[in-house]
Amino acid sequence: MIAWGVCAVLAGLLLRLRTAPDVDLWLHLRIGRSLRDGEWFGTLPDPLSALADRPYVPTQWLAQVGMSVVDDVAGVTGLHAVRALLLVALAALLAATARRWAGPLAAVVVATAALVATSAAWGERPQLLGLVLAAWSLHLWAGTLVDGRPRWSLLAVAWLWSAVHGSWPLGVGFGVLVLLALALALAPRPAPVQWGRLVVLLAGTALVPVLGPLGPRALVEPFAVGMAARSTVNEWKPPAPGNPLLLLVLLLALVVLVRLVRARRLDLPSLLLAGAGVVLAASSVRTIAVGALLVAPALARTLRAGAAPARRERLPGLVVAGVFLLVPGVVLGGPEAGPLPRTVGAAVERLPAGTPTVVDAYASGWVLWAHPQVRVLRDLRAEVYSPATAAAYETFSATGPGWEAYADEHGVDAVLTRVGEPLDRGLSGAAGWSRAAGEGEWVLWRRG
Known part of the structure; x- marks a missing residue:
């Protein structure tokens, strides 16, 4: 009870550090509403962004529709409740996986450490549900690592995962790791290992997403999104060496190594899982959480008291x-408001329908959700912009060479940005532009 209490306290404290809803929440709600209204994506012109020159494929369609329904019924508070339940499920799955090898108390301790390491992924977005399904998939594959038998429910998990988040190929990776671990295991080794059925199961988890509404596109789109986002989105880039969550994953992996050395035992599956976890954690900010999932069973295997x-x-x-x-602050009392202060939001609402508007990335999702009449030039979906289009927009946002001509070319009539940003400074001296509203850190500029 005490160990679980510590886990809950740490999770609650980390949630209370979040002073605003996840920046992506509002974009997902807008897409979910569009899907419920019968508006599908995958074609051009894009219904949300004026600059999009690549079709958007809704790889998170089920989660986005679900989020929209919850918001209609219970608002952002309802989404906070769903997030809290998902965190409970994540902690339970981490503990259940560790419990396959460790004792009750040790399993909770391992789960708590791994849960904290996933905290960057706790936003109100499909990514968290994808992380829970990753933990579920890993739990089932961990059972195979214990007894060598296939868990056919992994097929259902893989299909559901592919409908809620594009991270589902990680589940295939988990299966590959487990099969390698089974092949490398010295002792004890489950006998007999059902290799044929396991290979069929692994192939099934890789192919079952084609049974969804995206068809074969579901197999390639997650990789296309990753390649597009890696060059422009911070969370897709490698974490800083001092990132505390990365350091926690590295510490847990180090504990695995120390315990194996002290026990004078070569457990190749533990080393394989911990090594894969470290590689994932170091590769990008968004995969630190997945790295933590893999290090947890590796550590549990060194505690063999289950x-x-x-x-x-x-x-x-x-x-x-x-x-x-x-x-308080976990469900009730959590942050619910959008990023814009009242006067600036009211000014955005007064913009004529279809007004081409440049919006700071942090507020773009909110504008699409709360002010759908505005025609946003660019939003948070990195994959719908070609490299040339993205680069030209970044040059404009930084008021680089030709930025005023860019605004003229695209008919930009409004700019919503933060005080002191390059566009704010540039527009203050540009002919034909005036401040329509300003409050706090936000300002709306109008042409004419």
Whole structure:
């Protein structure tokens, strides 16, 4: 009970550090509403952004529709409740996976450390649901690592995962790691390993997404998104060496290595899982959380004190989970407002329908959601802009050479930016532009 309490306290404190909803939330709500209204994507012109020159494929369609429904019923508070439940599920899955090898207390400790390392992915967005499904997939594959038998429910998990988030290929990667771990395991090794069925299962998890509405495009689109985002989106870039969550994953991996050295035991599966976790954590900010998922079972394997879990072990976790949902700031009292102050938001609302508007990336999703009459030039979907289009827009945003001609070429009549940003400074001295509204860190400029 105490260990689960510590887990809940840490999770609650980390959630309370978030003073605003996730910047991507509003874009997902807008897309979800469009999908519910029968508006599909995948063609041009793009219904949301004026500059998009590549079709948007809604790889997160089920999560976006679900988020829109929850928002209609219970608002952002309802989305906070869903997030809290997903965090409870994530902690439970981490503990259940660790429990395959470790004792009850050790499993909770491992789960708590790994859960904290995933905290950058706790926003109100499909990514969190994808992370929970990743933990579920890893839990099932971990069972295979114990007894060598296939878990056919992985096919259902893979299909659901492909409908809610583009990270689903990681589940195929988990399967490859487990098969390698089984091949490398010295002792104890499950016997007999059902290699034929496991290979069929692995292939099935890679192909089952084609049964969704995206068809074969579901197999390639996650990679296209990744390649487009890696060069422009910070969370797709490698984390700074001092990133605390990266350091936590590295520390857990180091503990795995130290424990194996002290025990004078060569456990290749543990080293494989921990190594893969470190590689993922170091490759990008958004995959630190996935790296933590992999390091957790590696650490649990070094604690080998497990036995069959008893039903009574679930009670403390359930009690603490119930309390966690009632903590102020977790569900009730969480941040709900959009980024724009009242006067600036009102000025944006008064813009004529279809006005070509440049919007700071942080507010673009909110404008698309709360002010759908505005024609935003560019939003947060990096994959719908070709490199040339993205580069030209970045030059304009930095008021680089030819930025005023760019505004004329695209008929830009309004610019929503932050005070002190290059566009704010540039427009203050540009002919034909005036401040329409300003409050706090935001300002709206109008032409004419």
